[in-house]
Amino acid sequence: MKTLKILTVVAVIALVGILASGILNVDSLNMENNEIESAINDSQNTDKAPIRKGYDIGDTATDFSLKNIDGRMVSLKNYEEAKGFIVIFTCNHCPYSVAYEDRIIALDKEFKSQGYPVIAINPNNPEAYPEDSYDNMKIRAKEKGFTFPYLFDAGQTIYPQYGATKTPHVFLLQKVDKNNIVKYIGAIDDNHKDATAIKNDYLRDAVTNLINGEEIKMTKTVAIGCSIKS
């Protein structure tokens, strides 16, 4: 009789346990479904990006008039002395962009005097990434001591023409007559984590080749980056 009593108690506890866990699981399932629904709705609202084609090597890159962090508008045509431009689509929020900030400053210092200044452009919509707002751009540029213009692609009209898909994304331009010809598209180098362990210094090599009138060996390279969001 004693064992029967114990068994009954155990059975009741088991039943309650199973029911409770069942209810809990149902709740968590419902929650997950809601999360999925909202995620789906979000992606429907924000991911209808137009099909981007962008530039290839040899194309003429468009000029622009974009607002710099100092409030002034910047266009490539203002740089009469320049031989070309290192246009880098970059931003605040992306860890890859942040990892390259010091290297971008170094590239600007090295090549500005040789006719190839860095022009940084933030292509992101601050509604998708609040960290990439114009005000936050000003803060970050001051913190890091950017030596180059950091422009805001308001309305996101320039990055799709270039075909930038991610940050950082480099377009190296050379001035030929009055046109800016695309000479290199891709990554800054091949190791975002450790600047001392780079195997291929793509961008520095490409700019050096242009300055020396040599052919660029690798004109297109790939690297991981943060998707640009419209």
Place this chain on the structure above:
Amino acid sequence: MKNYLPLILLLIVASCSKPEPQKADVIGIEDIAYLTGDYPEKIQVINFWATWCKPCVDELPAFEKLKSTYGDKIEVILISLDDVENLESKVNPFLEKHNIQSQVKLLDYPYAAEYIPMVDPHWDGAIPVTLIKYKKEHKFFNQSFEFKELDFEVSTLLE
């Protein structure tokens, strides 16, 4: 009868506990080479993502739903491109917080230009991207996914 008591108690405990969230398994470029060069007999849905990538995080519920819908009929592999230094501080806590049930790997290899072309020649490095492999099928998607679209791709392959 008393001998069954621990067993019954164990059953109660087991019935109350939820499945454990995954922890990320650190892999290298050789694992990517193996994974992308393989012709799997089971459908593999391989997603490249990172905790810092907002569109990637937004689409994770769709992959989780795919996993729970198809169970063992498919393999969902989430490959994180977070830096390995963030494994314990960001990645595993993220998996726990979101109760991720699909298998998760963290690729610890900084030279992305070496593994990107292994995955697909059309990939320029922006994430998220998804690769669906089944026998000789190789479908690469440079886009964000909704569950409906993933479900369509998988069910088409299963037919």
